[in-house]
Amino acid sequence: MIDVQNLTKYYGDFCAVDDISLTIEPGRILGLLGPNGAGKTTTLRMLTGFFSPTSGTIRINDLKMPEDTLKIKSMIGYLPESAPLYHNMLVYDYLDYVARLKGMDDPDRRLARFRELGRLCGLSGIMDKPIGNLSKGLRQRVGLAHAMMSDPDILILDEPTSGLDPNQIAEIRDIIKGIGREKTIIFSTHILSEAEATCDRIAIINKGKKVADASTEQLKQNARHRSLIRLTLQNAEITAALDHLKAFDASLDITVTDTPASEGISFELCSKEDKDIRQDLYLSIKKTDWIITELARQSLALEEIFHELTREGV
Amino acid sequence: MTPIKTIALKEFKDYFISPIAYIVISLFLIVTGWFFFSTFFIYGRADLRDFFALLPITFSFFIPAVTMRMFAEEKNVGSYESLLTMPVSFAHIALGKFFAASAFAAAMLLPTLSYPLFISFLGNVDLGPVAGGYIGAILLGGAYCSIGLFASALTRNQIIAFIIGCAICFTLTIIDRMLFFVPESLVPAVEYLGANAHFTNISKGIIDSRDLIYFASVIFIFIFSTDIAMKEKN
Numbered sequence: 001m002i003d004v005q006n007l008t009k010y011y012g013d014f015c016a017v018d019d020i021s022l023t024i025e026p027g028r029i030l031g032l033l034g035p036n037g038a039g040k041t042t043t044l045r046m047l048t049g050f051f052s053p054t055s056g057t058i059r060i061n062d063l064k065m066p067e068d069t070l071k072i073k074s075m076i077g078y079l080p081e082s083a084p085l086y087h088n089m090l091v092y093d094y095l096d097y098v099a100r101l102k103g104m105d106d107p108d109r110r111l112a113r114f115r116e117l118g119r120l121c122g123l124s125g126i127m128d129k130p131i132g133n134l135s136k137g138l139r140q141r142v143g144l145a146h147a148m149m150s151d152p153d154i155l156i157l158d159e160p161t162s163g164l165d166p167n168q169i170a171e172i173r174d175i176i177k178g179i180g181r182e183k184t185i186i187f188s189t190h191i192l193s194e195a196e197a198t199c200d201r202i203a204i205i206n207k208g209k210k211v212a213d214a215s216t217e218q219l220k221q222n223a224r225h226r227s228l229i230r231l232t233l234q235n236a237e238i239t240a241a242l243d244h245l246k247a248f249d250a251s252l253d254i255t256v257t258d259t260p261a262s263e264g265i266s267f268e269l270c271s272k273e274d275k276d277i278r279q280d281l282y283l284s285i286k287k288t289d290w291i292i293t294e295l296a297r298q299s300l301a302l303e304e305i306f307h308e309l310t311r312e313g314v
Numbered sequence: 315m316t317p318i319k320t321i322a323l324k325e326f327k328d329y330f331i332s333p334i335a336y337i338v339i340s341l342f343l344i345v346t347g348w349f350f351f352s353t354f355f356i357y358g359r360a361d362l363r364d365f366f367a368l369l370p371i372t373f374s375f376f377i378p379a380v381t382m383r384m385f386a387e388e389k390n391v392g393s394y395e396s397l398l399t400m401p402v403s404f405a406h407i408a409l410g411k412f413f414a415a416s417a418f419a420a421a422m423l424l425p426t427l428s429y430p431l432f433i434s435f436l437g438n439v440d441l442g443p444v445a446g447g448y449i450g451a452i453l454l455g456g457a458y459c460s461i462g463l464f465a466s467a468l469t470r471n472q473i474i475a476f477i478i479g480c481a482i483c484f485t486l487t488i489i490d491r492m493l494f495f496v497p498e499s500l501v502p503a504v505e506y507l508g509a510n511a512h513f514t515n516i517s518k519g520i521i522d523s524r525d526l527i528y529f530a531s532v533i534f535i536f537i538f539s540t541d542i543a544m545k546e547k548n
Binding site: 045048049050070071073074076078080082084085086087088089097098100101102103105143146 | 331
């Protein structure tokens with residue numbers, strides 16, 4: 001159980017994180033979403049004890065920062081952004097160093113853990129290579145092995161898939177899902193589909209403030225309520241069509257989209273109310289001599305919500 | 315104690331993985347060897363006095379070069395973040411790095427043990443001052459390592475760390491030769507601050523508790539300052 005209350009961080013005058021509160025139940029995957037510079041990394045750094053917050057409290061189970069920072073650190077596995085590692089060390093030496101620092105004194109236990117992590121993170125073939133010679137994806141996996149070394153209850157991953165190719169992203173995502181069955185995971189990303197695919201819960205932050213915090217299902221549900229209708233008409237005059245649509249339902253939010261003239265005129269209609277207007281729309285247009293070539297409902301994707309919540313002021 | 319040992323071992327090995335160690339040790343041997351032997355046969359004395367007399371000056375340039383990367387590089391690469399989020403305290407990290415740097419300073423002095431060996435073929439070497447000289451050199455090296463470490467903890471730029479380290483070490487080395495700038499009432503205090511006099515005492519073979527306390531305090535103060543500098547940056 002992670003409980004964060006009113007977390008705030010100032011860098012000089014600049015407020016990077018503004019009054020964020022979060023609670024995360026054990027065994028859940030929380031995705032921290034936000035545009036670049038929203039304060040994701042700063043929030044995670046405070047959770048891991050790397051930064052101390054300007055104000056606010058962080059509690060993990062019964063432990064509190066900063067009094068129990070050392071104990072909390074030993075419960076958390078952290079993968080910093082872009083997995084910074086010692087480039088001149090061999091993968092094996094690095095993992096051994098990490099294991100020792102995490103208090104794994106028994107050599108047999110260390111070796112068993114390296115084998116397990118080697119299999120889990122796909123490191124078996126590169127244990128004897130210098131980290132500096134590895135590709136970005138492989139380094140990311142070494143970083144992941146670092147984070148999971150002592151089998152911590154909480155994993156904090158800062159943009160674990162950034163800079164990876166699609167195959168690697170899928171692999172890392174599978175690993176996260178796999179370990180997320182037992183562990184609490186918090187990870188940050190700016191890729192929405194990723195959060196949608198892996199997280200139980202999503203918190204969106206923008207400019208240091210939390211703007212949304214709900215389960216992934218709930219967020220999608222909210223999105224579905226406000227649907228968007230795409231309508232394409234042929235044989236129609238643009239002004240006449242607009243007048244007709246306004247007469248049909250004055251509360252509609254109508255935008256004309258760019259389409260080649262040969263395909264007719266396209267509109268995007270956004271209904272304020274939560275009901276399906278397609279039937280009525282069809283019946284109303286049937287009375288004219290226009291031809292409907294497209295009439296489709298699109299549910300607002302998570303992406304739209306994200307844009308809406310984070311775009312203002314840009 | 316284990317985390318300190320783990321960090322110290324890792325940092326010490328790091329020196330020898332990269333070419334830094336070999337370059338610094340070679341340069342150190344060339345510089346000290348040349349200064350020492352260029353006048354050795356002119357004076358014709360079978361002792362290491364001139365070698366130890368120059369050591370505070372050479373150390374005040376070489377030791378900051380050894381320690382400059384300790385924190386600055388980690389901050390620059392970002393591995394500092396991985397290190398600080400592991401279950402180790404700031405003091406463990408500072409001490410681990412201090413022991414690694416001091417061990418490296420000792421490794422740098424190791425080849426110079428051949429000097430007394432060669433000189434012993436030429437005449438009777440008094441072993442007291444030689445032993446004292448090496449004990450003093452280790453203490454001086456340790457003190458300068460703690461200063462260099464502190465300088466490195468202040469910045470993410472290795473060059474700045476080197477210059478700050480040099481400046482503090484060099485000041486401690488020459489301060490007792492600048493006493494005519496100091497008001498008379500402060501002379502004893504400033505004299506005590508100079509590392510040179512304390513080192514010279516030990517290298518004469520006189521091991522006085524005042525000198526030992528001096529080096530122990532310098533090491534303690536700068537490791538403590540390193541600890542504060544690390545906390546302050548977060």
